[in-house]
Amino acid sequence: MHSIPWPRILDELRRLILLLLGAGLSAVGYAVFQVPYNIAAGGVSGIAILVNHFTGWPVSTFYLVANIPLFIVGYFYLGRWRFLWSTALVVLIFSFATQWLEVTLPQYLAAWPITDNVLLSAIWAGLVGGIGGGLVYWAGATLGGTAIVGRVIQVNTGLALSQIYLFVDGTIVLAAGVIFGWETALYSMLTLLLSGIATDYVLEGPSRTRTATIITSNPQPIITALMAELSRGVSYWDAVGGYTGEKRTIIVCTIYRPQVNDLKRIIARLDPSAFITIGVTQEALGKGFGDLSIKD
Numbered sequence: 001m002h003s004i005p006w007p008r009i010l011d012e013l014r015r016l017i018l019l020l021l022g023a024g025l026s027a028v029g030y031a032v033f034q035v036p037y038n039i040a041a042g043g044v045s046g047i048a049i050l051v052n053h054f055t056g057w058p059v060s061t062f063y064l065v066a067n068i069p070l071f072i073v074g075y076f077y078l079g080r081w082r083f084l085w086s087t088a089l090v091v092l093i094f095s096f097a098t099q100w101l102e103v104t105l106p107q108y109l110a111a112w113p114i115t116d117n118v119l120l121s122a123i124w125a126g127l128v129g130g131i132g133g134g135l136v137y138w139a140g141a142t143l144g145g146t147a148i149v150g151r152v153i154q155v156n157t158g159l160a161l162s163q164i165y166l167f168v169d170g171t172i173v174l175a176a177g178v179i180f181g182w183e184t185a186l187y188s189m190l191t192l193l194l195s196g197i198a199t200d201y202v203l204e205g206p207s208r209t210r211t212a213t214i215i216t217s218n219p220q221p222i223i224t225a226l227m228a229e230l231s232r233g234v235s236y237w238d239a240v241g242g243y244t245g246e247k248r249t250i251i252v253c254t255i256y257r258p259q260v261n262d263l264k265r266i267i268a269r270l271d272p273s274a275f276i277t278i279g280v281t282q283e284a285l286g287k288g289f290g291d292l293s294i295k296d
Helices: 006-037 043-055 059-078 083-112 118-138 146-157 160-182 182-204 220-231 257-270
Strands: 209-216 236-242 247-256 273-282
Touching: 006 043, 006 118, 006 182, 043 059, 043 146, 059 083, 059 146, 083 247, 118 160, 118 182, 118 257, 146 160, 160 220, 182 257, 209 220, 209 236, 209 257, 220 247, 220 257, 257 273
Parallel strands: none
Antiparallel strands: 209 247, 209 273, 236 247
C-alpha cells in the first residue's frame, strides 16, 4: 500500500493558491485601474485595450482568444507541459475575473468610486498588477501573452528576456501614444515600470542576474535539468568537504531573477540535501546574456 505524498500535495495546493491569488490581483489591477483610462502598459492586455478602442470587443475576450495561438507556439517551441498548463490556468482565471469585474464594477464604482485621478490609477495599476504577476511567477507560471513570445524568442535567438520585453512592450506603449495621446503613453510607461519593480520585490527583492553555487553529491541529474529546463549553461568541478572529508561536486550556474525559484525547485527535487548559495550578479556578459564585445 502506497503512502499518500502529503508534502507534494501541499506544495501543489500552495502553488494553486498562488496562481489563483496572483491572477486575481492582476485582473483587479487591470480592470479597475488600467482599462477605464486606456493605460495600455504592454503585453496582450495592452493590445486588448487598443483593439477594444476600435472594435468594442471586450478586453477579456480578446485576451483569452489571443493567447490560444501563443499556447500552440509555446507547446512546439518550449514543450514544458507544467509551465504551459499552469500559464493556461492563469490566463483563464485572469480572463474570467476581468470579465466579471467589467460587468459588476460599474454599479459598485458608481456608489463607491475609488479615484478619478489617472496618475493614481497608473501607479496602483503597476503596484497591484506587479504584485499579482510576481505571485504567478513565484508559482512557476506566467500571465501568458508576450511572456510566451519572449521565451520562444529567447530560446531561438539567445537574446535576453529583458531586451525582448523592452522591444515588444515599448512598441505597444508607442501605439497607445499614437492612438490615445502621449500623456496616456507616459502613464502606461509609469505603470509598466512600477509593475516590473513590484514583481521584482515579490520574487526576491530588488536587483537582475543571479549566480547559484550548488554543492551536491548527485551532480549529473542536476546539471542535465538546469540545462534542459532553464536553458542555462553550467560549470562544475570536484571538491572535498573540509569538515567531513567527503567528495562533492560544485556546480555554478548564472540565471535571471525569474528563474531563481525554478532552480530551487529543481535542486529540491533532485537532491534535497544539497547546499546552495545564490548571490546577486552585477552584470553577466556572454552567450545568453549581454554582449561581451567592448565598444570604444
